[in-house]
Every structure is written in C-alpha cells, then in structure tokens.
Amino acid sequence: MSYPFQSTGTPLWDPALRVGEVYLGQAHSVADVLGVPSGLTPLRNGTCDLDPETFAAFVEHLLRFHNKGRHQSLSRMLHGVLVVSLVLMGRAGCPPPPPGGEVRDALLAEASALEPTMPR
Structure with missing residues (x-):
C-alpha cells in the first residue's frame, strides 16, 4: 500500500504508506x-494533493x-x-528557492541525489 502525492492530477511521489504519512505529519507540524x-492536503481517497x-x-x-541554524538538534x-x-517542489514545477549560499547549494545537491530514489 502506498500514499501518493499529486499536484493537479500529476503524480509527484508514491511512497510507501507509512513513509508518506510520516512526511505529511512532519510537514504539517513544521x-x-x-x-x-504547508500546501499539502490529504484527500479521502488516500492521496495527498500539493498546491x-x-x-x-x-x-x-x-x-x-533552517538556515538560521541556532539550534543544531x-x-x-x-x-x-x-x-x-x-x-517535491521541483517535481511540481516550482522554481528553485532563491540563492542562499553554501547551505542552500548543499541541500539542493542532496535533493538532486535523493530524487531518483523517490518513486512516482
């Protein structure tokens, strides 16, 4: 069983159920x-819509x-x-975040490396 994320009917990510639930819970808490x-709306059909x-x-x-970095934990x-x-932002066709230095570049590189491991 999975927990698909979509935007205007376009599949963005189809993680395992618990993976999707954990991400959604964390995103809503943050x-x-x-x-x-958050722009994330869980739907009755077991999917999540991303605006x-x-x-x-x-x-x-x-x-x-995150970049304020005042608390390591x-x-x-x-x-x-x-x-x-x-x-998910990239898959939804959103422009990348504005320039922000080394931390931003490292996060984007990490996201780029993660992207192929996230099934659609």
Missing part, C-alpha cells in the same frame, strides 16, 4: 510552528528557518523534511 500553510504556490512558500519559509530534525520538500 508548517504549524512556522505559522504558514504548488502554497507549497513553494512553505518550503521557502522552512529553508529560511532542530536543524537536524528539519533537514529531512526540507530535502524531500525540495524534490
């Missing part, structure tokens, strides 16, 4: 802390929050959500 919507515009804004907020917890989110 969005709550940031005070912004590209709202999701891109969420990822940009998350990236800025928090940065580590946010890291996985951020890398998966960057892959």
Whole structure:
C-alpha cells in the first residue's frame, strides 16, 4: 500500500504508506510552528494533493528557518523534511528557492541525489 502525492492530477511521489504519512505529519507540524500553510492536503481517497504556490512558500519559509541554524538538534530534525520538500517542489514545477549560499547549494545537491530514489 502506498500514499501518493499529486499536484493537479500529476503524480509527484508514491511512497510507501507509512513513509508518506510520516512526511505529511512532519510537514504539517513544521508548517504549524512556522505559522504558514504547508500546501499539502490529504484527500479521502488516500492521496495527498500539493498546491504548488502554497507549497513553494512553505518550503521557502522552512529553508529560511533552517538556515538560521541556532539550534543544531532542530536543524537536524528539519533537514529531512526540507530535502524531500525540495524534490517535491521541483517535481511540481516550482522554481528553485532563491540563492542562499553554501547551505542552500548543499541541500539542493542532496535533493538532486535523493530524487531518483523517490518513486512516482
């Protein structure tokens, strides 16, 4: 069983059920802390809809929050959500985040390496 993520009917990611549920839960928790919507809406049919515009804004907020790097443990917890989110952002056709230095470049490289391992 899986937990597909889609945007306007286009498949973006089809992870195993628990993987999808964990990512969605983490993304919603982070969005709550940031005070912004995630752009991810779970649907009754067992899929998750991604609104590209709202999701891109969420990822940009998350990236800025992550880059503040004031607390090492928090940065580590946010890291996985951020890398998966960057892959989904690219697949949804969103422009990449604005330039932000070495940390941004490292995260984008990590997302690029992860992308082929995330089934559609």
